[in-house]
Amino acid sequence: MIGRPKDDNDSGRCADFYAERYREALRTPVQDGHIHAIRWAEGTYHIDAWPLDLVDTSDPRTFAVRGQGWKVLGLTSLSWLLPVELTADGTAIVAAHYDRVIAPMADYQCYGIEDARISQIGDRYWMTACAVSPERHSTILYTSDNGFDWRLEGIVLDHQNKDMLIFQGLIGGQYWAQTRPLGDLYFAYPPGSPWRAGPSINLATSPDALHWRPHPVPGIRPLSAPVPGITRIGGGAPPILTPDGWLSLWHGVEPAGGVGIYRTYWSLLDAADPARVIATGAELLLEAAPALTDPIEDLMYLRDIVFTTGIVDGGDRWIVASGEGDLACRITAIDKTNLS
Template sequence: MEHTHQINTRIPIEKKGILLSPTKLKFESNGVLNPGISQEGEEVHIFYRAVEDGNYSTIGYAKTNEHLDLIERKSSPLITRDFDYEKHGVEDARIVKIEDIYYLTYTAYDGFNAMGALATSKDLKHFEKKGIITPFITYKEYKYHLEHCNQERLNPKYYYYYNLFAQIGLADEKHRYLRDKDIVLFPKKINGKFVMLHRIWPGIQIVQFEKWENLTKEFWENHIKNLHDHILMDPFYDFEVNYLGAGCPPIETKDGWLMIYHGVCETHIGKTYHAAAALLDIEDPIKIIGRLPYPLFSPTEEWELLGVVDHVVFPTGTALFGDDLHIYYGAADKHTAVAKVSLQLVLNELKKTAIS
């Protein structure tokens, strides 16, 4: 661990520094970032994105405790690239335990398409891949279904990001599918249904379903035709004006679901990724109780400002020890780092920020 740094924000955040960095091992020589986190009592299981030359990714594994002592770190990938749909990358895992099954969602990258995929486990050691779970919908199909939306309620930026792909010709390719990343599950079923967050630029959408088999192409077509009803959050504040993405699996609290996400804004030196927070209704999580009008934390330290992609903090998992919330995040697409904050302070602040 590096030295602890205290920074001035409206909510006191203690940056604990770098937890994991690239090594000389081939599979993780370029980056160790964006980890899925599963807490089992005092143990914290870390499923990090390991990047090798050529931007090929797998999922590595490490284990720590409350004090961020490194107990274990595997010298080879835990989850490898096995299928054509992920032949370039198994990226950015998030993990939850629902009943007796661990669900690990990740971005499958084939060199062209970035889509959400699922793997399950009973023991955190052996994972069974279930394939792509996001829409197999081309950009032309996406635009067609988008035109069925209530245009008065749909942020025009959804067309802006479609047009970005159209301008460079990607939207015309037959095998270019809708980019859908940051797939994050709630850690329990709500009213008997799985609840999942996903990201079609520029916002965070929410989807509920009873069985994984329900996520058919027809299901997703109907979802997009009614996208205005499924948008949880769109860009709202200056620090997230470009786009948002789901971050850590939501945390169940007495006040609601605490959601830590990332927001991106353009600056004079390029994009900056911030960590942000919102509070969702416990029974109906599409209802937002509060949303911080400023970042929870931002890139300020050297390891966040300079790396493979500069100016990035990218939260993907948490562990809770009493009131101490540890937030694990990717730093500049190179390292895995940890920040610590009081859970109660975050909740108190969020309850002051109700959005009408």
């Protein structure tokens, strides 16, 4: 969720900015035999009550509604985005721009906006995010000329196509993006294949970043001999161009408890053909650092999670933005020689 606006001073340095997600939750969601959810509609917020005997509350972030015929979830919170300005190295907050909050404003956002990713292409910024509603779980697009004032362009990918990451540059005059369609059914690869069936990081192209067409060749696929422990993969930071190709940071999930352990890994993609994976790091890049969340230990409800969402060029290092434990934002400086 990190970007870098143009510098208007004489220092030659510039600030970074976040589109930081805030999750508003009720202090006592369970009372009077019901669990309560927040919903936006018609310009205001509402509280809905669900009888406890109809739901499963084992996941602290959601509740599952039983007896629906399909997997149906409710949310115990509602998310919105806050632009936050940081120093150039990402280590200190300059300003939190509450006057520019990105909040629900359409029916398809009634349960909130989350998972924002910012890409800079030339002097323009493109931010994808997930919008949540009973109608659809869709990918939406915002645009900005300065990184602070965002315009909602609408839905660009339909139901359950998550983790859309727009490449930070054009390829052959086209916009490219990583996507991840979800579902509960995948078809098997033949015996002996290097690939394993399951969610993969797919690719799409567009002439204008508004209308997207799936690329016929997939992108990063789960391996049949995966990194030990990984059973699921998904996109992380929008790919950024390096002298060796497109650097793609993605997440791998190891089963543990109800949510799993999230870590960050990396791959290099061909500069002219991002469907061709040049290299993938043999070791994980980032994992959760419990010491970072010690000051908010009494608030923690998820652990062992680092979820990378942004990257900018910091000269001799990459400045990487991640979510830590679902409650904190983390900045990590990574030496460029570690990713080649």
